[in-house]
Amino acid sequence: MSPPGPSKPSAADYGQGLARLQRRLLLRHGLSVGALTLLTGCNLQDGDAVDRVLWAMSRWNDRVQAALFNPNRLAPTYTESAITDPFPFNAYYSEAEVRTVDTNAWRLELSGRIAEKRPWSVEQLRTLPQVSQITRHVCVEGWSAIGKWRGVPFRTFLERVGADTRARYVGFRCFDDYYSSIDMATALHPQTILALDYREAPLPPKYGSPLKLRVPTKLGFKNPKYIAALFVTNDYPGGYWEDKGYNWFSGS
Amino acid sequence: MVSINRVLPVPKRAANTRPLVVRITHWVNAFAMICMILSGWRIYNASPLFPFIFPPWATLGGWLAGALAWHFAAMWLLVANGLVYVAYGFLSGYFRRTLLPLTRVQLWQDFSAALALRLEHRAGAYNAVQRLLYIAVLLLGATAVLSGLAIWKPVQFAPLTALLGGYDTARLVHFLAMAGIAGFIIIHLALVVLVPRTLLSMITGRPGHQHATEVRL
Known part of the structure; x- marks a missing residue:
């Protein structure tokens, strides 16, 4: 088929x-x-x-x-006063089990259909254009929360590293053993960002330090935290929850 | 007063029998609606809106992902079947014939009679209370579908979600629509227990008795 x-x-x-x-x-x-x-x-x-x-x-x-999915349809944005405080922690484990990494030693590894595969440090990512957004995170469980994230537009990053943007998927591997993947159309959406900051400060450990994918057009579990590596592929990469039975696309 | 079904060239048979389309869509809807409600309860349990959850044994899907799979599979059956039913109801005159007219005076009379447990069941014709309930549950069904779409796609259908008061309010509307439909089902089933031959007529299409009978407790 x-x-x-x-x-x-x-x-x-x-x-x-x-x-x-x-x-x-x-x-x-x-x-x-x-x-x-x-x-x-x-x-x-x-x-x-x-x-x-x-x-x-x-x-x-x-x-x-x-x-x-309309690539031009933007997720609703909110004012600072609408931000949910505290923004809830959520993962497949409890907050006490959050894993951390030395931010200075951390590198984002690239593989798959990408021309320039050299790893990226946090400092290098910060040299790229940054955008911020206040959007609603909708969990597959039904609850939602509004947060503010800042980082590199994912499209900018993919173009910068020479990713094959006609490929079907972008996959993510995280150092907390989580993994997920999204379709290329969503990866190129203007509000899909590689988030480095939550509100005005670098991502704290509980929100995915040092790097999280923020995708306001998808459910929360499609927003991987603690990213260690990403890859561009035409082979369906699945995901931690997706492989257990949650719908893969899970768009909002 | 001239009633509408005297004016229109309605086949005589139609007044006393349930059309095949109505019977088929009724039972498909019953299956799809039960799937939607029971899987919806399991989804609700993952993040309850109120300080209670539905007993897990009464839910469908076994766990959240299973319940979501049921919910998003059955929704196609519910909506496709509902569209067939509503299109048939309007185009064939079935709604107009069976649900109208609905006047306040009639409603008051029938409601008082129902409270006094003296409301008769007329095979093939709905009393005013029934008409009101059937119209209400149709509107509740439409509300459930629209609020469901609003919380399924709060970005792609953002205007709809905004119309329903935003994501959180739309979620509440979705729950309340379910509660209303569940309430209807309880009344509906209670009345089937009181007048069991209506169950048969929803299968065969023929009313059990031609003459009006009184239901008394």
Whole structure:
């Protein structure tokens, strides 16, 4: 199955991860499927078939969201007084387990379809143009919070390092073992930034020091913190939560 | 007073039978709506708006990602089916025939009768309270879909989200629409228990009895 656009994932991209997810979901919601079967009188006892439908629908929703994504539509911005204080900490672990790194020794590693792969230090990133934004972070759980981030427009960075901006994905690896990926159209959106600052100061450890991707057009879990490396690719890179079953595109 | 269905060339059969389209969309909607509500409860539990959560055994999806997968799969069925139903309802005259007229006097009479538990069930015709409830639940369904779109895509559908008072308010509206629909379902099912042959008529399309019967407790 060949997708029409460069940013749209194909079924093959999901193959292995989906098989894993199908097994996981089958176990986890077997009980509820049973309950639904009782409620409706429909025969939903074959959990594998149900899961295949759910995963096919999630891939369909990736495509619909990619089509709905307007590269010129800006996320609403807010005034300083609207900022949520304190901005909540959120990760797949508790705040006490936040990992830190020596900011001076830290380097952003580049790989994949990028012409200039030399690593970047925080100081070098600060020599690039900086923009700031006050936008709403919407979590997949439903809560939201408004914050202010400042950093390098991701498009500027990708162009500067000679990234193949016709590739489909940009993937991120983080030193807290998190990972995620976004479509190229979103990577090039004017509000997608490599954030170095939260409010007026360098990112503190709990908000992703030293580097976080801020994507106000996607759900919170598509905004990786503690970035160690990024890569440009045509092979579906998945993500920490995405591989567990959350929708990959997850656009806002 | 001349009622509308006397003026229009409505086939005589239509007044007493449920059209096939209505029966099919009713049951598809019942399935899709239950999927949406039960998976929605699990999503709500991940970040409750109020100091309570829904009992996990009553939810669908098993965990947040599973519930989201159900919610965003069933939404297509709910909306596609709902559009067929609404288009049919308007174009065929089914809404006008069954939900109108709705006057305040009639509503007051039927509501008083219902409170006194003396409201009769007329096969194939809705009383004013039923008409009001069916119109209300249609509006609640539309509100649920629109507020759902507003919180699914607060950037791409930013004007809609703003119209609903912003992301947080739209989330509350989505919850309240669900609560209203859930309330409707409880009343709806209670009345089916009182007049069980309506269940059969929603399957076969034929009313159980031709003559009006009184439901008394």
